[in-house]
Amino acid sequence: MSTATATPRTVPHTTRPQSSVSRWANHNRKWVLAAPAMIFTAAMILFPLGWTLYLSLTNAKGSVRAEKEFIGFDNYASVFADTARFWPAVGRTLFFTGGTLVAQLVLGMVIALLLRKNFRGQGFVRIAVLMPLVATPVAVGMMWRLIFEPNIGIVNYLLVRMGIPAQPWLAGENTALPTTMIIDIWQWTPMVALILLAGLTSIPEEMDEAASIDGASAWQRFWHVTLPILWPSVVVATLLRGIDALKTFDILYATKGRGGGSFNEVETLNVYAYGLSFDYNNYGIASAVLILFFGLILLALFLLVRGNKVK
């Protein structure tokens, strides 16, 4: 290459006239070179999205290759009117996301603040705290299923030893969703802690010291000094975790199976859409739910980013 670019002056266009294609390619090389990446991105993002949007406007059922009719927004209308499955699923999705996000931010902040100080065995503790993060969610789900097993699980065994009655945990119609939230919090708090810890290490200790000399209490130092500087990290953690929590599927599926349990007790939008397409083979409705779900995520993203700007 280097010789070729170094010699063009000595070998002018006289040897062979440049063909029109290569002249054109040369002229538009920024497009030619960028095109593969652009097409790949378009194919991987836009095509599935467009296809789902298209399916959501049809009555596709049974097989996506079967003949289908264009039915406009009928699917959306029936989804919006579905108070038995859709709206409860929306409620559970928001409850799950909100609950886990708040718990993870609070706990993650506490862990990050504790890990920030130097202490003996710091390396070991940091690794131990991060362990849940590297475990596979499905394996985590199976593990917690055993831990929370109402009859032979360790949690109920310990509760009974302490004189507290055994709880149904994942097996209970009303306790299943909060239990899956505990699992999610256990698994993902370390990630929040990691992001916040990274943010904390960039804050010079002098500011904290200065505030301390001025007589600020620990809480005041945290609220008025640390948190404002750490805010960008908090936003990043909220964005990443919030969107991930909205989309949670693996933990719910591994612990409660299809349909989110026999009473749909942990059926979030993602689990519902999965059931619609894989159990009911009702691709039209499933696509409509997915498009609405996508809209919900975009809305959450918009609100979070906007909220941050206002700050």
Added chain:
Amino acid sequence: MKHPKGAAIALALTTSLFLAACGGDEGEGDSSGSDTIRVTLANHVWTDTIKEAIPQFEEETGLTVEITQLGEDQLSDQYNVKLNAGSEDLDVMMYRPLQEGKLFATNGWMADLTERVESNADWDWSDFQEGPKSATTHEDTVVGVPIITEREVLYYRKDLLEKSGYDAPPQTLDELKEMALKIKQDNPGTAGFVARTARTAAVTQFSSYLFSYGGDFEVDGQAAVGSDEAIAAYDMYSSLIREAGPENVSTDMGWPDSMAIFQQGQAAFLTEADSLYRNATDPEKSKVAENVGFAPFPEGPAGRRSYNIPSWALGINEGSQNKDNAWKFIEWATSQEQALALQQAGNPSARNSVWENAESTKNDPADLVEASKGSAENGVGHDRPLVTRVAEAREIVGQPIVDGITGKDVAESAQTAQEAFQQFLDSE
């Protein structure tokens, strides 16, 4: 955008290159007449047994068998995705005729095997039982060969029955309940009875209760889950679990979960498919292997009416480019010889000749053979609603089971299910 036209042409050019490249890949993956047969199988005793014999098939034919093995749910998902996409990389498919058969055949995903099954007199299609054959035939077209049949039987713990003063397993469902309750009372911490509790998984095992009470899921296209017989059956099944079952029972149990409770010695009775018996009698899997007994499904007011169904079959993907070799595999795996060997390993066959051969059950416990026979008499050919969208139907008719287990009003729940199921049938 300085050169919008240039950009468009560049995009078009690269797209065609990109697509051409993809096309090339597809060509390489094409298995038309390939020596490799891609076989997808479910986790099952049948699969474990056939896998040991496959090297012999490969040696005889010079073909290579590539196996993908998945759990039931994952298998269904895999088929849904691949068959929907018209994928060619599935040749032989192990599938559930009563669960997916109708949907797959309606969608045109199953290859027509009619000529193939009828062309080989030695292999003998007429040797297969009529019930299973009709379940793998869709509108006069054979789309699968049944490999496993099953009936519901009563698994019980001989030692626990003896301890509570019983010298024989129950004959009727009422006796079953009475004995289960007494055994639970006599043995704190041990359940008298266990069975599947998950809304959809329980439906198939509940079906024998329903039939034995004289009910069915539908009668002539009309939903029947709200009938008095159905309500009584729902009540029996769910109250057995609620009253005689494990404490804090979950409503998520499929067969592996309820079987695990039985294997751990934590339950006296279990009603389950006979084809799974090895899980209870294999000392490596079961703590109570020594003490397991089998009895025919107990009688209800309408007599003993267990399901008797083909649970699994082999079919060929319509999109496969390797149908001839795929058929060779099926022909071999379902031959008299293999069917006999498989039945001896604990997989109830769909071939009459195998059942007539005393050798076929020589490894099975004598009481299991009797139990299977008892359950097969007067057997019913389905264990779930015979519809296209089976998964959805099972959720509807399974709801009263879980409602009953959790102590809700069964009659009311059955009425709700009746309306929902009628609506479902109307939309089929």
